[in-house]
Amino acid sequence: MLRRPLELKDHARGPFPLVPGRDPGFPEDPGAAGAWWWEVFGWRDGAPGECSTGLFPGLLMIGELGCGYALNLVFNGDARGRVVCTWNSEGPPLFAPEPDLPAWFETWLDLLLCDAVHPVWRGPVLRVRLPRSAPGSPLDGGERAREALLAGASGDGAGGDGPAPAAADALEAALRTDADPRVRLAAVCALSRGPGAAGRLRGIASTAVGDPADLARTLLAATAR
Structure with missing residues (x-):
């Protein structure tokens, strides 16, 4: 039986x-x-x-x-x-794009920090469906923030966490030019992952202003312990 x-x-x-x-x-x-x-x-x-x-x-x-x-x-x-x-x-x-559970959990925290939780698919999910904007239309700030976090979570192309070199360049550009504060914070979070993160954060802390610089200094202090 x-x-x-x-x-x-x-x-x-x-x-x-x-x-x-x-x-x-x-x-x-x-x-x-x-x-x-x-x-x-x-x-x-x-x-x-x-x-x-x-x-x-x-x-x-x-x-x-x-x-x-x-x-x-x-x-x-x-x-x-x-x-x-x-x-x-x-x-x-x-x-999920992250290579392991700790990286996925970090993304969850980043989504909350950047106020970028998806308005429909609530919870610790970066992308489970296509962006909500109509094809060909610009992404809104929340979508751009999630795309920035996705770039940092998808790996460096060699199986590790952190952005690939081309993605890191795009994130640094978004940090300098995007008008939405969620995107700038998301760029800092994405650049704080993977090899070379400490150097990138030191650069942000010394050149950026406001919340992105404060976040970079906080992350540097946390990783130095």
């Missing part, structure tokens, strides 16, 4: 089958999605205690976003240690 529930527990333990940066092959035709969930995630309908539909293997939920949407930590699979967002069966799971 216990065999089926135990098999369901085995399914829940994983491994999680997706990998960051690799196209999951989710079909554009909604009618073909059922076969994808069956093949990739092993979802099966059944009686209570036997149904695996909606059960994502290898994930530990760390945050509920409402309506069944969730933030999860991969504990089993090639993406172990990454944060991934799930949306029931509405679309494939999406990996």
Whole structure:
């Protein structure tokens, strides 16, 4: 009598089958999605205690976003240690841009600090859907702040935290020229991550004025301890 529930527990333990940066092959035709969930995630309908539909293997939920949407930590699979967002069966799971859980948590704090939490997708999420502005229209200040944080969280191209060199140049330009204070603070937060962060912060502290300079000095003092 216990065999089926135990098999369901085995399914829940994983491994999680997706990998960051690799196209999951989710079909554009909604009618073909059922076969994808069956093949990739092993979802099966059944009686209570036997149904695996909606059960994502290898994930530990760390945050509920409402309506069944969730933030999860991969504990089993090639993406172990990454944060991934799930949306029931509405679309494939999406990996957060950060390389690990501590980097994701830092982004959450940065979003709060910069007053850049998404007005619809509230919570510790940088980008789970496209920007809200219409295609071709300028991004508003909150969107530009989130894009700045995304540049700092997406990694340096070598698997580490922090902005890539080209992104760092764009962030420094935003710090000097963007009129929105959220964007300037977000640029400081993004530039404070990864290799070379201390040097970038010293430069900001000595050349910027107001809140960005104060934040840079605070971050330098915190990392010096």
